[in-house]
Amino acid sequence: MKKKVITCDTLIIGGGQAGLISANILSNLGYETILVEKSPILGGGNSSFQNSFGDTFDYGYHALDYNRSLFTSNFFKSLLDNEINVFNLKRGLLLNNKIIKYAEVPNKWPKDFKITTKKVKDNIDVNIPITKKKLTKIYGKKFTEFIYKKVLYSYPSLIKLKSLGHSEKDLIQQVYPWFFPKILKTKKAKTEFQLYHDKVRNEGNQKIMYPKKGGFSQFMEAIVKNSNPKYLNIFKNAQNMKFHFKDEHVKTVAFNDKIIKAKNIYWCTSLTYLAEMMNINVKKSDATKQEIILGSFTFKDKIQTNYHEILVGDPNCNFNRIGFPKKLSNDTVINTLQVEYYFPKGEFLETSEEWKKIWTKQLKKAGIVEEENKLLEFDFKRYDAGYLNSDSNTKHIKELQKKLNSKSSNIFVPFRGEGPENINRIVPTVFKNVIDKITTQQ
Ligand SMILES: Cc1cc2nc3c(=O)[nH]c(=O)nc-3n(C[C@H](O)[C@H](O)[C@H](O)COP(=O)(O)OP(=O)(O)OC[C@H]3O[C@@H](n4cnc5c(N)ncnc54)[C@H](O)[C@@H]3O)c2cc1C
Numbered sequence: 001m002k003k004k005v006i007t008c009d010t011l012i013i014g015g016g017q018a019g020l021i022s023a024n025i026l027s028n029l030g031y032e033t034i035l036v037e038k039s040p041i042l043g044g045g046n047s048s049f050q051n052s053f054g055d056t057f058d059y060g061y062h063a064l065d066y067n068r069s070l071f072t073s074n075f076f077k078s079l080l081d082n083e084i085n086v087f088n089l090k091r092g093l094l095l096n097n098k099i100i101k102y103a104e105v106p107n108k109w110p111k112d113f114k115i116t117t118k119k120v121k122d123n124i125d126v127n128i129p130i131t132k133k134k135l136t137k138i139y140g141k142k143f144t145e146f147i148y149k150k151v152l153y154s155y156p157s158l159i160k161l162k163s164l165g166h167s168e169k170d171l172i173q174q175v176y177p178w179f180f181p182k183i184l185k186t187k188k189a190k191t192e193f194q195l196y197h198d199k200v201r202n203e204g205n206q207k208i209m210y211p212k213k214g215g216f217s218q219f220m221e222a223i224v225k226n227s228n229p230k231y232l233n234i235f236k237n238a239q240n241m242k243f244h245f246k247d248e249h250v251k252t253v254a255f256n257d258k259i260i261k262a263k264n265i266y267w268c269t270s271l272t273y274l275a276e277m278m279n280i281n282v283k284k285s286d287a288t289k290q291e292i293i294l295g296s297f298t299f300k301d302k303i304q305t306n307y308h309e310i311l312v313g314d315p316n317c318n319f320n321r322i323g324f325p326k327k328l329s330n331d332t333v334i335n336t337l338q339v340e341y342y343f344p345k346g347e348f349l350e351t352s353e354e355w356k357k358i359w360t361k362q363l364k365k366a367g368i369v370e371e372e373n374k375l376l377e378f379d380f381k382r383y384d385a386g387y388l389n390s391d392s393n394t395k396h397i398k399e400l401q402k403k404l405n406s407k408s409s410n411i412f413v414p415f416r417g418e419g420p421e422n423i424n425r426i427v428p429t430v431f432k433n434v435i436d437k438i439t440t441q442q
Contacts, residue, residue, distance in 0.1 A: 011262035016044020018269035048215030061323030116140030151313035248409035286390035352380035
């Protein structure tokens with residue numbers, strides 16, 4: 001069968017957050033735009049689903065920090081016509097089978113962590129980059145060892161990155177600042193990340209927004225609904241995608257029964273994948289895919305919890321986070337929860353039935369669910385989430401980004417991310433980059 005050739009101004013690869021916002025801007029400004037998504041659903045990392053009881057779960061716990069970027073909050077508020085709840089996030093930490101309030105002061109932490117903070121002065125810098133020396137000075141030896149030996153080791157993806165040449169010093173930045181007790185305010189915070197975490201930890205007050213109904217995917221659906229269908233064509237389920245390159249220039253993109261020729265290609269998915277196709281130096285053996293597995297539970301009786309989410313830093317638990325979706329939707333009866341676990345692809349091959357048993361046992365042991373509470377439904381999902389790249393691959397990908405800036409390239413990257421990034425950073429960045437791009441192009 002002969003493939004149908006379609007031409008357009010811009011072809012967007014990837015229907016996640018970055019791709020959908022680009023499509024929204026371009027179509028509303030009258031640019032002929034095509035968005036191609038390989039999966040059957042839009043939203044990428046921000047999708048939701050329902051189980052047979054009609055209970056809504058997201059693909060991994062999701063919440064949007066409110067007013068972390070005013071632009072992002074106002075963008076979604078206007079798209080959803082204020083159909084959102086804004087509230088203070090309650091976060092817990094699960095460590096050594098104990099639940100502790102996030103940003104709790106050291107003297108309220110369980111005694112077995114033995115945190116010493118006597119030496120802390122109010123000008124101490126606990127911001128990134130954090131080092132073992134700095135942590136020991138602030139929290140004492142025992143607690144620092146606990147973070148390096150237990151909390152870090154509860155993240156199989158971080159351990160893989162260590163084996164791929166990343167330093168322990170870099171990896172600890174990803175655990176920090178979640179798993180540390182509250183201490184005095186720092187004075188040296190400068191970046192958006194530092195300032196935000198400083199504020200959250202010190203004020204213990206993190207406001208978030210969440211759609212009133214339908215889960216986190218409502219944010220994504222609202223972007224699509226508010227795009228201009230006259231100028232936007234979306235193709236989901238794109239199979240057998242083939243990119244025809246001339247150096248850094250994409251001549252055509254073929255999938256299903258179509259060939260697309262576009263002046264501009266907006267790359268809104270993994271850069272590792274692009275680098276592989278363009279034969280940039282990235283070594284396949286140095287790029288491990290990361291998997292996420294999700295267990296979504298509906299129980300018969302109420303689950304007693306004060307928290308919207310619990311972060312888990314315990315190598316005896318095969319999950320990194322527990323989320324309570326009904327709490328986020330402001331329901332009165334909380335009988336659902338979701339666990340999520342990240343690891344290098346292929347590291348855990350247990351079946352859905354096996355995970356159900358493992359997780360149920362671990363949740364009961366940690367006292368999250370009472371022994372006699374009956375499980376009514378369990379849903380298991382497994383999906384790929386980005387790449388774990390070696391240190392040298394990370395450098396090659398940066399080189400790729402430089403190549404894409406050359407005049408001969410028609411590939412544009414509205415947001416340069418390789419893993420889960422905070423949406424408050426994605427939204428304004430995509431807007432800025434797309435507007436800059438279209439105002440400077442001929
Ligand atoms: C479990 C989890 C929890 C998170 N929680 C939060 C949170 O609470 N708050 C927050 O702010 N952020 C959160 N994030 C981060 C946020 O969801 C992501 O940073 C955001 O989705 C990234 O958007 P993106 O468009 O760059 O990439 P993605 O969402 O990954 O979208 C990329 C899209 O491209 C598609 N694609 C891939 N290859 C191709 C191809 N060859 N052709 C066509 N399409 C392709 C994919 O199917 C996908 O739809 C979370 C992420 C995860 C994974």
